[in-house]
Every structure is written in C-alpha cells, then in structure tokens.
Amino acid sequence: MKTVGQALTEGLRARGVDVVFGIPGVHTIELYRGLSGSGIRHVTPRHEQGAGFMADGYARVSGKPGVAFVITGPGLTNTLTAMAQAKADSVPMLVISGVNRRASLGQGLGLLHELPDQAGLVRTLCPSFQVTSPEVLDRCLNMAFAAMLGARPGPVHIEVPTDVMGMEAVAAAAPMAVCIAQPEAASVAAAAALLNRAKRVVILAGGGARHAGAAVTALAKALDAPVVQTTNGRGLVSGPLSVAASPSLDAVRALIAAADQVLAIGTEFGPTDYDMYVRGGLPDMAGMIRVDLCPLQLARHPAAVTLRADAGAACAVLLAQVTARVSDGAERAAATMAAARAEVADLGPDMPNQIAMLEALRDAVPEAIVVGDSTQPVYAGNLLYDHDRAGGYFNAATGFGALGFAPGAAVGAALAAEARVFCLIGDGGLQFSPAELRVAVDEGLDITYLVWNNAGYGEIASAMRAANTEVIGCTPSPLGLEAFAAACGMPYSCIAPHPVALAAAVIVSGPRLVEIRDY
Structure with a gap:
C-alpha cells in the first residue's frame, strides 16, 4: 500500500523538488517513508528555523521553491520567522507539516504539539492548505505551487493530519502547469511608445528580476539606460550601465529625478531599499512604467503604464518593440556611482x-x-x-x-x-x-x-x-x-x-x- 505521506513526496518529486530540509518527528514519519528511494536529498538542520532559512537560500539561488518538512506545533512555529522573511523578499517556500488527527483539532485535548488553530495561525502570514483526505492531496499540491509561482512568490503551508498521512493514497494525476500572467499587448505597446519617446531612461530592478538578468541587460543596452539595482537585485547587470547603489542615496535619487522615463521591474519600493534613513524626498515617479507579477503591488504606487508579467517575459516583449539607441547611459551611470562613493565616504x-x-x-x-x-x-x-x-x-x-x-x-x-x-x-x-x-x-x-x-x-x-x-x-x-x-x-x-x-x-x-x- 502507498500511503498519503509517500504520495505527497512523489508529488513533490514530480514537480521538480530535489532537496528537502527538515527535522523528522513522530508526526512526520510517513513523509520520511516516502523520501526513501525518491531521489530527493534530505538535509537535516539543527533547528526548524534553520530549515526555513535553508529553503529560502536554496530558492533564491535555484529559482525553484525551497521545501521544508517540520513537525506540528513547535516545529511549525519555529519556522514562522523564516516564512516571514521569505514573504517580505518574495521567495517561494513550501513548508509541509503534520497536524494532529482531524477529530482532535480545536478541541484542546492536550495532545502532543497541539495548537488551538495551527492553520489559522499560518494564514495570518500566507496560504495554508490541509490534506483532509487522500482525494485532495493533488489539489493541495497544485494550489500550493500555483500560489508560490503563479503570482508574487512567497511561502505556502500544507498540513497533513496524522490520521490522514498513513491512509492509502489514490492514484495521482499529472501535476497541473502553473499559469503565469503574460503582458497584455496594449500595455506593452503603450510602454514601448513611452520608452521610444524618452531620451534619458532609468531602470529600477529589484528582487523580482533576480532570475532575469540576461533579459534586463539586453533591454538596458537597447535603451542605453542605467540600471539601479536594489539589494535583492544586485548582480543583475554588470558593466558600464550598472548602478549598484541604494536609491536611499542622494546621488541615485538625482539620477532618477533627471530621467524622462523610469522603468521599474520587480521592485516593491520598500523603505529599506528606497528610504533607509527615513527622510522622505524620493523623486516623483508617477509617470513610470511598472512591471510586476503581483496585481496588489501594481496598485500600491501610481504609474503611467503597468505590466502584470514575469520580469524576463516583459523585458523580452519590450525589447522587440523599442528602438535601440546610443546616448549617455554609461556616463550617467558612472557619474552616479562616483557621486554615491563620495556620499558614502562622507x-x-x-x-x-x-x-x-x-x-x-x-x-x-x-x-x-x-x-x-x-x-x-x-x-x-x-x-x-x-x-x-x-x-x-x-x-x-x-x-x-x-x-x-x-x-x-x-x-x-x-x-x-x-x-x-x-x-x-x-x-x-x-x-x-x-x-x-x-x-x-x-x-x-x-x-x-x-x-x-x-x-x-x-x-x-x-x-x-x-x-x-x-x-x-x-x-x-x-x-x-x-x-x-x-x-x-x-x-x-x-x-x-x-x-x-x-x-x-x-x-x-x-x-x-x-x-x-x-x-
């Protein structure tokens, strides 16, 4: 018999998971039964918070969701800090935990690792799905991966009651493909028109573009545009167009203020990147073009044109419609970096x-x-x-x-x-x-x-x-x-x-x- 715990591990492998970080416990033994022979590497941290941080680092570098297995109760609460960090930085992380048997939930029976409402606790931070029966396992996995990858990435939780984890699994369906928003043609055309009229474009690139370096670089070269990279966007662009300095600095703000068009890609304009000294004074960017997967992010700041799309896909379609030019992009970038160094030296x-x-x-x-x-x-x-x-x-x-x-x-x-x-x-x-x-x-x-x-x-x-x-x-x-x-x-x-x-x-x-x- 194949258990739900084994089927869950197989479902992860079918969705490209090759590493899991976790500390086993009596509530997750069936998950570990599934790991044997699955081809998934298991890494044992020394604390569940470490499991979450490991999943975070793995996801940031690989571009795939990081996965953690933790026990119910303290295992999950220990992981919440790491989940909150992943939420803040838009990092896809899947935390899979046990939970006590279904009939006991919310009853206050004093069971080992009991919480009054484990899923409710997690839902204050991120989506949480419960595998209430073998028949819903595939659905929970599909929803989890859609939530992590289909819009703004972040943490997701799946909990499996102990009385469900050992049940006989049902036949698994093929994983559903995650649908990712494609940029609308009209918005692309409007953005391209603005970029083609502009002479001093500046690109702001954040963590949402961390895996789109080649596409951002190609567009920046076509527009001859300096690329300001936030902390989570550093390294996206190298060479003469790179502005690897914080928009909290006056030198970088001056570059943005002097632009006649700003293109913001995968950045939420968080204060720790754009106003770390909490002094205000960021240039008005209401006329910018903004690219982001998250509709809520697009609604938080005024923009002339918004493109709800993956950073790489948006840059590729814009590249096809903009007119390449050679101007003073490298000179503007170099002057900004020199002024920023002087500012930091002060x-x-x-x-x-x-x-x-x-x-x-x-x-x-x-x-x-x-x-x-x-x-x-x-x-x-x-x-x-x-x-x-x-x-x-x-x-x-x-x-x-x-x-x-x-x-x-x-x-x-x-x-x-x-x-x-x-x-x-x-x-x-x-x-x-x-x-x-x-x-x-x-x-x-x-x-x-x-x-x-x-x-x-x-x-x-x-x-x-x-x-x-x-x-x-x-x-x-x-x-x-x-x-x-x-x-x-x-x-x-x-x-x-x-x-x-x-x-x-x-x-x-x-x-x-x-x-x-x-x-």
Whole structure:
C-alpha cells in the first residue's frame, strides 16, 4: 500500500523538488517513508528555523521553491520567522507539516504539539492548505505551487493530519502547469511608445528580476539606460550601465529625478531599499512604467503604464518593440556611482573600508555567492556594492530583517549552485543560529563563514548613540570563535578588518570559519 505521506513526496518529486530540509518527528514519519528511494536529498538542520532559512537560500539561488518538512506545533512555529522573511523578499517556500488527527483539532485535548488553530495561525502570514483526505492531496499540491509561482512568490503551508498521512493514497494525476500572467499587448505597446519617446531612461530592478538578468541587460543596452539595482537585485547587470547603489542615496535619487522615463521591474519600493534613513524626498515617479507579477503591488504606487508579467517575459516583449539607441547611459551611470562613493565616504571611514572588503572578496573569488546577515559590512554593501553574479548577493538586512538568517541560507545556496559561498555574519547574529554551521560540515559544502566580530551589536549601539540614548543591551559577549570552529569541525583563522587580509584569507575553500576582528 502507498500511503498519503509517500504520495505527497512523489508529488513533490514530480514537480521538480530535489532537496528537502527538515527535522523528522513522530508526526512526520510517513513523509520520511516516502523520501526513501525518491531521489530527493534530505538535509537535516539543527533547528526548524534553520530549515526555513535553508529553503529560502536554496530558492533564491535555484529559482525553484525551497521545501521544508517540520513537525506540528513547535516545529511549525519555529519556522514562522523564516516564512516571514521569505514573504517580505518574495521567495517561494513550501513548508509541509503534520497536524494532529482531524477529530482532535480545536478541541484542546492536550495532545502532543497541539495548537488551538495551527492553520489559522499560518494564514495570518500566507496560504495554508490541509490534506483532509487522500482525494485532495493533488489539489493541495497544485494550489500550493500555483500560489508560490503563479503570482508574487512567497511561502505556502500544507498540513497533513496524522490520521490522514498513513491512509492509502489514490492514484495521482499529472501535476497541473502553473499559469503565469503574460503582458497584455496594449500595455506593452503603450510602454514601448513611452520608452521610444524618452531620451534619458532609468531602470529600477529589484528582487523580482533576480532570475532575469540576461533579459534586463539586453533591454538596458537597447535603451542605453542605467540600471539601479536594489539589494535583492544586485548582480543583475554588470558593466558600464550598472548602478549598484541604494536609491536611499542622494546621488541615485538625482539620477532618477533627471530621467524622462523610469522603468521599474520587480521592485516593491520598500523603505529599506528606497528610504533607509527615513527622510522622505524620493523623486516623483508617477509617470513610470511598472512591471510586476503581483496585481496588489501594481496598485500600491501610481504609474503611467503597468505590466502584470514575469520580469524576463516583459523585458523580452519590450525589447522587440523599442528602438535601440546610443546616448549617455554609461556616463550617467558612472557619474552616479562616483557621486554615491563620495556620499558614502562622507559617512565616515568605516563604511568605505567595509565596501572595499566586499570588493576584495569579489575580486579574489569571482562569481561567488555572498549570503549576508544583519551586520555592519552588509549594511555598507547594501548602500553601495557591485556584485558580479546575478542573484549572487542577498541578505536579510532589508524587509523583515531576521537575525540569524545567513548560516542556514548559505547552506541552501550551496546546495543550489556549484559555486563558492560566503556567509557574512556578525558575532551577535551568529549566536542566533550557530549550530547550522555544523550542517555545512555534515554535507561537505564549500562555505566560508566570515564572522564580523565587534563584540556586540555594533550597529544598534551606533543608532542608540545617534538618538542620544544610553547604550543598553548591546554588548553580549561573543563566542570564543577559535574554540567554536573547532567544535564545529572547521578550520579557523583570524584577520584584521582590511581588504588585503580578507582577500588572502578566502583563497582556501570551506567549510571553514574566518573571524574578522574589529575590536
């Protein structure tokens, strides 16, 4: 007999899933029975939050949904933080959990891992589907993948009651194809007409375009348009048209204000990208052309023309209708980057040095993936840093901003691509999820953990001082990182916070830990 749990795993494999992150429990044994012989690789994190972060990193790099198996109750609530981060950054993540037997739900019987309303809790964040019988399994999987991939990506939850998980499965149907909105011809024509009349186009590219680098680049070259890349869009475009600096900077805002047409692709205009200093003053962009998969996003900001479509598809159809031109795009981009560097230098010596360290890392190991946590060098890079790999620079220091994101996300990234992976995290953030480093050892992953050790929450302390507030709670003692690396079974080295030292330290492959001591 094939159980529902086994059929669910087969359904995942039929939909292209090849890696699952999870911690087994008595409520999910039938899911694990299905993993045996399925061809799906199972990776065991040390905490369910880590499973979610691993699924996130895997999805960002692979372009496919990341999948986590967790138990009911605490397993799922532990994963909610990672699901919220994925929601904020539009990352497709499927979390599959058990739930207690159907007749017990909502009864308050004191069962193991019981919640009053598990699905209701999750629905405050994202869609949740329950497999109430073997006959609805395929429908739940189809709805989950449609929700993750058919509109704005994000997390989705499926729960399977323990009394259903072991039932005999019914014959599975072929997976339904996910329908993705195609740009309307009239809107494409209207957008192309605006672009053809314009002489100084600027493109704003966000995380929604992270897997459309070639299409965005081709359109940018045809329009000779500088491309401003938000944090989650970094690396999309390289070369003379790249503006890898935050729209929170005056230099980038001046570029946008001087444009006679703005084309925004896959960006939600979130304050952590566009107004991180909370001072207002963003240029009026009501006349822009906007491309996004999500109709709600398109409705949130006024635009002259909206295209509800995948970023790559929209760029391809626009490219066919715009007139190629050569103007001053490269000069505008170069001037903006120069002005942005000067602006960042005025913030003090630390931030330019941290940016130089990121650039030294990039130059020492080209085409690497840099996964960041909320730490000072990441904040600096989010202001200004030009990466050399599309989708290869991302972090949790925007949007939801979950500390402890990077160790797990780096594991997912390393499993999704054959590339060196660097996890850049502070000593404070590391203590949120230190055990996930051991997963890199177990799985033999080429991850170098770069720990920026300023012996506390340096960025928060600076913010408290700037607000004329006594600094309290910002000096948690750091781990003894050499001993910690040894406990994880990793080689260790310690360097000064200098670009040359970092470039020399990252030549050796991982898994390993490099402490960057800044105190």
